[in-house]
Amino acid sequence: MNRFEYIRPATVADAIAALNEPAARALAGGTNLVDLMKYDVAQPSRLVDINRLPLKSIEITSGGALRIGALVTNTDLAWHQDVREKWPILSSAILAGASPQLRNAATAGGNLMQRTRCYYFYDPSTACNKRQPGSGCSAIGGVNRIHAILGASDSCIAVHPSDMCVAMVALDASVEVEGPEGKRSIPMSGFHRLPGGEPERDNTLKVGELITSIIIPEPHFGAHHTYLKIRDRLSYAFALISVAAALRVDEGVIQDARIALGGVAHKPWRDFDAEKSLKGERVGTQGFTQVADFILRDAKGQGDNDFKIELARRAIVRALEQAAAGTPQDQADKSIH
Amino acid sequence: MSVGEITHIGRPTNRVDGRLKVTGQAHYAAEYPADDLLYGYIVGSTIAAGRIAAMHLDAARQFPGVVEIFTHENRSKAAWLDRSWRDEVAPPGHPFRPLHSDRILFDGQPVALIVAETFEAARDAGSLIRIAYDVDAHCTELEAKRAEAYVPPEQRSGIPPPPDPRGDAEQAFQDAPVKISRDYRVNAEHHNPMEMFATTCVFEGDGKLTIYDKTQGSQNAQGYVTSVFGLRSKDVRLVNHYVGGAFGAGLRPQHQLFFAVMASLELQRSVRVSLTRAQMFHIGYRPDSYHTVSLAADRDGRLQSIMHDAVASTSHYEDYQEAVVNWSGMMYHCDNVKLTYQLAKLDTATPCDMRAPGAAIGVTALECALDELSYELGIGPLEIRRINFASKDENTKKQFTSKALLECYSEGAAAFGWEKRSPKPRAMREGRELIGWGVSTGMWDAFLQKAQATATLKVDGTLEVATAASDIGTGTWTILTQIGAEAFGLPLEDVQARIGDSTLPMSPVEGGSWTAASNGSAVQAACDAVKHSLFKQARKMANSPLADASFEDVEVRDQRIFRKDDPARGLSVFEVMHAAELKEITEQGKVSPNLRQMLKYTSYTHSAVFAEVRVDEYLGVVRVTRVVCAAAAGKILNPKTARSQILGGVVMGIGMALHEEAMTDHRLGKIMNANLGEYHVPAHADIEDIEVIFVDEKDDKVSPLGVKGLGEIGIVGTASAVANAIFHATGVRVRDFPITIDKILNAPRPS
Numbered sequence A: 001m002n003r004f005e006y007i008r009p010a011t012v013a014d015a016i017a018a019l020n021e022p023a024a025r026a027l028a029g030g031t032n033l034v035d036l037m038k039y040d041v042a043q044p045s046r047l048v049d050i051n052r053l054p055l056k057s058i059e060i061t062s063g064g065a066l067r068i069g070a071l072v073t074n075t076d077l078a079w080h081q082d083v084r085e086k087w088p089i090l091s092s093a094i095l096a097g098a099s100p101q102l103r104n105a106a107t108a109g110g111n112l113m114q115r116t117r118c119y120y121f122y123d124p125s126t127a128c129n130k131r132q133p134g135s136g137c138s139a140i141g142g143v144n145r146i147h148a149i150l151g152a153s154d155s156c157i158a159v160h161p162s163d164m165c166v167a168m169v170a171l172d173a174s175v176e177v178e179g180p181e182g183k184r185s186i187p188m189s190g191f192h193r194l195p196g197g198e199p200e201r202d203n204t205l206k207v208g209e210l211i212t213s214i215i216i217p218e219p220h221f222g223a224h225h226t227y228l229k230i231r232d233r234l235s236y237a238f239a240l241i242s243v244a245a246a247l248r249v250d251e252g253v254i255q256d257a258r259i260a261l262g263g264v265a266h267k268p269w270r271d272f273d274a275e276k277s278l279k280g281e282r283v284g285t286q287g288f289t290q291v292a293d294f295i296l297r298d299a300k301g302q303g304d305n306d307f308k309i310e311l312a313r314r315a316i317v318r319a320l321e322q323a324a325a326g327t328p329q330d331q332a333d334k335s336i337h
Numbered sequence B: 001m002s003v004g005e006i007t008h009i010g011r012p013t014n015r016v017d018g019r020l021k022v023t024g025q026a027h028y029a030a031e032y033p034a035d036d037l038l039y040g041y042i043v044g045s046t047i048a049a050g051r052i053a054a055m056h057l058d059a060a061r062q063f064p065g066v067v068e069i070f071t072h073e074n075r076s077k078a079a080w081l082d083r084s085w086r087d088e089v090a091p092p093g094h095p096f097r098p099l100h101s102d103r104i105l106f107d108g109q110p111v112a113l114i115v116a117e118t119f120e121a122a123r124d125a126g127s128l129i130r131i132a133y134d135v136d137a138h139c140t141e142l143e144a145k146r147a148e149a150y151v152p153p154e155q156r157s158g159i160p161p162p163p164d165p166r167g168d169a170e171q172a173f174q175d176a177p178v179k180i181s182r183d184y185r186v187n188a189e190h191h192n193p194m195e196m197f198a199t200t201c202v203f204e205g206d207g208k209l210t211i212y213d214k215t216q217g218s219q220n221a222q223g224y225v226t227s228v229f230g231l232r233s234k235d236v237r238l239v240n241h242y243v244g245g246a247f248g249a250g251l252r253p254q255h256q257l258f259f260a261v262m263a264s265l266e267l268q269r270s271v272r273v274s275l276t277r278a279q280m281f282h283i284g285y286r287p288d289s290y291h292t293v294s295l296a297a298d299r300d301g302r303l304q305s306i307m308h309d310a311v312a313s314t315s316h317y318e319d320y321q322e323a324v325v326n327w328s329g330m331m332y333h334c335d336n337v338k339l340t341y342q343l344a345k346l347d348t349a350t351p352c353d354m355r356a357p358g359a360a361i362g363v364t365a366l367e368c369a370l371d372e373l374s375y376e377l378g379i380g381p382l383e384i385r386r387i388n389f390a391s392k393d394e395n396t397k398k399q400f401t402s403k404a405l406l407e408c409y410s411e412g413a414a415a416f417g418w419e420k421r422s423p424k425p426r427a428m429r430e431g432r433e434l435i436g437w438g439v440s441t442g443m444w445d446a447f448l449q450k451a452q453a454t455a456t457l458k459v460d461g462t463l464e465v466a467t468a469a470s471d472i473g474t475g476t477w478t479i480l481t482q483i484g485a486e487a488f489g490l491p492l493e494d495v496q497a498r499i500g501d502s503t504l505p506m507s508p509v510e511g512g513s514w515t516a517a518s519n520g521s522a523v524q525a526a527c528d529a530v531k532h533s534l535f536k537q538a539r540k541m542a543n544s545p546l547a548d549a550s551f552e553d554v555e556v557r558d559q560r561i562f563r564k565d566d567p568a569r570g571l572s573v574f575e576v577m578h579a580a581e582l583k584e585i586t587e588q589g590k591v592s593p594n595l596r597q598m599l600k601y602t603s604y605t606h607s608a609v610f611a612e613v614r615v616d617e618y619l620g621v622v623r624v625t626r627v628v629c630a631a632a633a634g635k636i637l638n639p640k641t642a643r644s645q646i647l648g649g650v651v652m653g654i655g656m657a658l659h660e661e662a663m664t665d666h667r668l669g670k671i672m673n674a675n676l677g678e679y680h681v682p683a684h685a686d687i688e689d690i691e692v693i694f695v696d697e698k699d700d701k702v703s704p705l706g707v708k709g710l711g712e713i714g715i716v717g718t719a720s721a722v723a724n725a726i727f728h729a730t731g732v733r734v735r736d737f738p739i740t741i742d743k744i745l746n747a748p749r750p751s
């Protein structure tokens, strides 16, 4: 761990000013950043502790959308009454992640910004383009059980590990940010990025920008949704594959479909063409299998993770079945129906 | 025998140290305060084999707070001969010597110790050290070295080599009508107790050290320190009052002990060194192993041939050994048996004992193979185990001192509801899940080791019992207190146990499940000796009401010594001691194995493990919904802590079956998931119902207390029961542990 400057601003403006240098980092719950500092992976010159900023509220906007302050903890968000009633898939996705202790500390903004769990990224003695641009990617040809099957590049095959973000992408969320150049809103599907030749960049946030809130329009899926997470143990493990699926069904015909995948790519994966193809279809496993195959048309394994292609296909089908039946997966129930 | 009812032994008793632990008053090795304490941080090598070409330490040296950096170039002199580095349980070879030379033998090998005024400064300075290596080729993959496997030329003390072949196993295999031959692999596992290895070495001045160390043997670790650094035994006291789990990783002294003592001696200050979680993966581990098991039977299911060939990993510098295949020669009756056990050298640290070393992997392979054979035969998996019950140890031709295994089968089966099992795989289903039931036998040694204890009866009637045992979470504090309380008919509050200190009476390391039997029996012997002395004093008194009694006629209870046939005739402890002008009576107790008896008998703990799994085969997800473990472990001193031991063993067995896997990048020779986020052990959600049954087993030979010990039996057979249940559920046989989702998805589907 390196030496760093620590400041705790009281206003968003002060925080943005303090963040305006490349090696400055915001400190929220610290559940990811502090670990990375201990591993000597993150070496911030300055820690800007944002925990005193007034970004802790959950509100319903006049348009009926959900506005989540960047510092709302994962626990508060998951258990918020409105969220549980109107955005249950978000609540479910959050509860599928980490542990209660971590969720108590982790924040919405931090969850968006959490870094990959690629083993090599955490081990500074190995080559990793994301940690040290140009050094190479050890995961290619190495231990890559948890790595990407979609959208990977020759420079990086890491995945974004969040559960929460998968639901947010499915729900058409947008990320409100504020920086030296003012405020802007980034659609969630464009917030995280694919690695391409610049795997060091996880997302499209610019230097000095702070996430202030996340806005999610009200969905109209009723009970036709699910968040299905497949992992190496039944709790407290990152997703091998996760699927957020939501359907608007009218008399057995699909009017609108959302399918987002976690654990498969450098960003929560959403395929708009695939979703469109379901519109007007009758609910049924055959169509679900086809759509799964379509989503995975370009999937590529890296060795250890080859099985994830088939697993993803099956998880998509199962998730769509759950959503179609209006029986979302309960995260407290360890059997998958 | 006592006239009163038994009060403490056999009663479920809360841990006497429980309150101290949950309130934080029980200090662990890294928690002892010391004046002017320095902190050491270990820097590990980042290559698996080679030499250190150059170390760039300037930046680290100049870091504020850094006091000294030790490397192979400036380390202090330590013992020269291998023998001085060999601890009580060391395998043959050249024990690892930290900072001995520029040679790198495994990834993560300590190459520098930074000592600073704070832990943070030491760690931060550590990140500034740059090391250039001359890299050699390495191999960390057992598969690649299988062909070079060898029989260890020198046997590890205390570990029996495989027995000589009996009968003609090859021929019997050829001739038998039903047979299978299968390959299994059990991946390496890492102990990962909650408490990290740590040592606080307190520099007392006048050449004395008090060392608080995380170890399973205070005297073993103390002996290591004195012999490595050439110190006088009386100058070094080593304390391990509380140990936050160890599972075998604390049997041998770990690096941090060497480093803390070396730095303390060099700098003449107190020093603390703790390992990080990641560094916990660079010390000993359960070896990776491959097993070929060939079994043949007649059509009635009677075993005609057993062959078990195992290859396990070891390091380049030591031949770590455990009894892996021997179980296959004695768990079942069979006249034709051939067992081999070989090692293969990898560029890793030396493996070390991990809960039920040898049995945990060897029995897993055998018990899966036997399950496979049962389906070939069309005989139930429990039935085939009953049919082949071994009434004596056929490896040694000795009798068992007791073996209530058949009772384990029947009581476990009854509790589990085994008779409702449908024999065919894939026959039980609920919702999306297939349900499977599997069974396995478990077996572990019931050792008695040499141990000593003292008991001290004080004039106020309270008792102290002492032995240098360790309590690694097993409940030693509690059972020794119970034994003392039982002997003197005292409430637990009036008995103080003293353990975890090298200055106490001689004790072996806490391992092999022998502590309850060995240290417990020594404490009991010491208590008996005190009672004898008390009786002698009582009888000597003028007008003693016990003048005409013999020792057998009296009992000690509630601070009185009195006649069993007339409890009113007696004296208080206070009266006796007062009359004899004694403040206390201290006596010693000893036990050692009964060598004459050992010529005829062997002792083992047995178990039957029943597991239910539910498998979503479409998604490859397995849940272990029920486990019943029925164990025959002699007398149970404390059903509560005993149950906890079995529960822990079963949980660890489920981890072996489904989760635990060190993922090594063999190109780099590095374990990539060296943290508890990615190295999976079962989480709460993975554990559902576990029922523990102790079947009645009287054994008057195994140890004076009739105790067999049960720290390890819980893990043995659990992984195989789970694997067998997965087969029963799905018809899919995975022979590579852990059984992860990918293996279930990729396994060929039954037709």
Ligand SMILES: Cc1cc2nc3c(=O)[nH]c(=O)nc-3n(C[C@H](O)[C@H](O)[C@H](O)COP(=O)(O)OP(=O)(O)OC[C@H]3O[C@@H](n4cnc5c(N)ncnc54)[C@H](O)[C@@H]3O)c2cc1C
Pocket (backbone or CB within 6 Å): A025, A026, A027, A028, A029, A030, A031, A032, A033, A034, A035, A050, A070, A071, A096, A097, A098, A099, A102, A105, A106, A107, A108, A109, A110, A111, A112, A113, A114, A161, A162, A163, A164, A209, A210, A211, A212, A236, A237, A238, A239, B677
């Ligand atoms: C053992 C373990 C298991 C886990 N399992 C899961 C899991 O199963 N599923 C899952 O989804 N997650 C899991 N997590 C990850 C967890 O969700 C994240 O660590 C957490 O959400 C990060 O939030 P935080 O507030 O603690 O962020 P911090 O650690 O404080 O920050 C993380 C990053 O976000 C930046 N940041 C924080 N807030 C802002 C802001 N407002 N604007 C701009 N940048 C900001 C920081 O600068 C930093 O770079 C796990 C974590 C651990 C340690």
Ligand code: SF4
Pocket (backbone or CB within 6 Å): A116, A118, A119, A120, A121, A127, A128, A129, A130, A131, A136, A137, A138, A139, A140, A155, A156, A157, A158, A199
């Ligand atoms: S996959 Fe990405 S994060 Fe992992 S080693 Fe390669 S470059 Fe680094």
